[in-house]
Amino acid sequence: MGLIKLAVAGAAGYALYKYATRDQEEPQAATAGNGAACPPVRDAGPENMKSAPKRWSKTDEAIDESFPASDPPGTY
Structure with missing residues (x-):
């Protein structure tokens, strides 16, 4: 019985x-650690890209797709 009362009290408080x-x-967009708004991600x-590279390999593509992940892509 005490558990039911506790659950009802918790639900009422919530x-x-x-x-x-x-x-x-509602919360605003994500901000950097110093409070500045984060720039949009491409x-x-x-x-x-603003200036595309002359050569573009599958490895370059995998690295670009994984950014800003901490782990490298598993394709090489």
């Missing part, structure tokens, strides 16, 4: 919290 914070704005591939 409902009151959601009711009290319903008018607050899509992978040479066609989305």
